[in-house]
Amino acid sequence: MSDSAATPPLVRKDSHKDYEGAKLGMWLFLFTEILLFGGLFILYSAYRSRYPMEFHEGGQHLNVVIGVANTIILLTSSLTVALSLTAIQKGNRRLCALCLAATIILGLSFLVNKYIEWSGEIRHGLYPNSPVLLRRPHGDQIFFGLYYSMTGLHGLHVIAGIIVLSTMLILVARRKITSTDFNKLENGGLYWHLVDVIWIFLLPLFYLAA
Amino acid sequence: MKRGCSAGIPGDKGVMQMAEAHVHTVPYRTFVRVWLLLLLLTAVLVLTSRLWHQALSVWAMLVLTPIKAGLVLFYFMHLKYEKPYLRALVFLTLGLLTMVIGLLFFDILNR
DSSP states (O other): OOOSSSSSSOOTTSSOHHHHHHHHHHHHHHHHHHHHHHHHHHHHHHHHSSSSSHHHHHHHHHHHHHHHHHHHHHHHHHHHHHHHHHHHHHHHHHHHHHHHHHHHHHHHHHHHHHHHHHHHHHHHOOOOTTTHHHHHHHHHHHHHHHHHHHHHHHHHHHHHHHHHHHHHHHHHHTSSBTBBBBBHHHHHHHHHHHHHHHHHHHIIIIIIOO | OSSSSSOTTSSSSOOOOOHHHHHHOOOOHHEEEEHHHHHHHHHHHHHHHSSSSSHHHHHHHHHHHHHHHHHHHIIIOOOGOOHHHHHHHHHHHHHHHHHHHHHHHHHHHOO
């Protein structure tokens, strides 16, 4: 620390870390995410009650196998990110890095599946404002509009989560995240788990309610 | 929050050491068990929606989906080991959302 009168006193980067404050801040951010998706869930509920048959039939056009496969992928990725935290807490940096790498690969697999799924639907002309969809009842158009909005927004969160966890992996490799300083990893993990929780609700709403 | 700043190991340059005060290390096996349970519940949910009567499958979704989300929140997101105020905040947020969805259906059903 410099005590020079000419320059303000330097605060060491690691001199104050509010672990609990950081976690509380992360949860407050997650609340805004919950309410963001909550708004879309409310919209879905309102339109589903208005167009029950169209929503029921719309779900039959979706690929249940890919939907369920993606659920298994995300649940497993939540496990690996949770294991990575325990690993770093126990001082096992190598296992932590392996678990994080596995999570990132699973996240990418989710996106590949989503690409395959959307491509199939778009090939069948099932996308917002498509000529095929415009000829169908209004409820069908709303169903697919909500489907693309909600799974698309979720997909963006998966991409963001992959970027966050890749950063965590680099920090673990550079020993910036250690067995005594792992708050960033814990908060990054919380974000990934929330993405998983949102998908847990999207699966029955779109894929299983047909 | 008062424990957050200075629970450090003596002589460690005043750096907060989180391992000291408030960290609960969850065993690997707990996470693996929760994951297996989540997969089992997903299997039940999918089979119910494919095989059973529609009304039953709707009830299965209404019951099993929040249980699955709860398992992720409580174990993977460590809520089980957090302080009561944080759990209360999460329940408050989720409760608010549930209440709004409930009011929406109340409105729809009584129109």
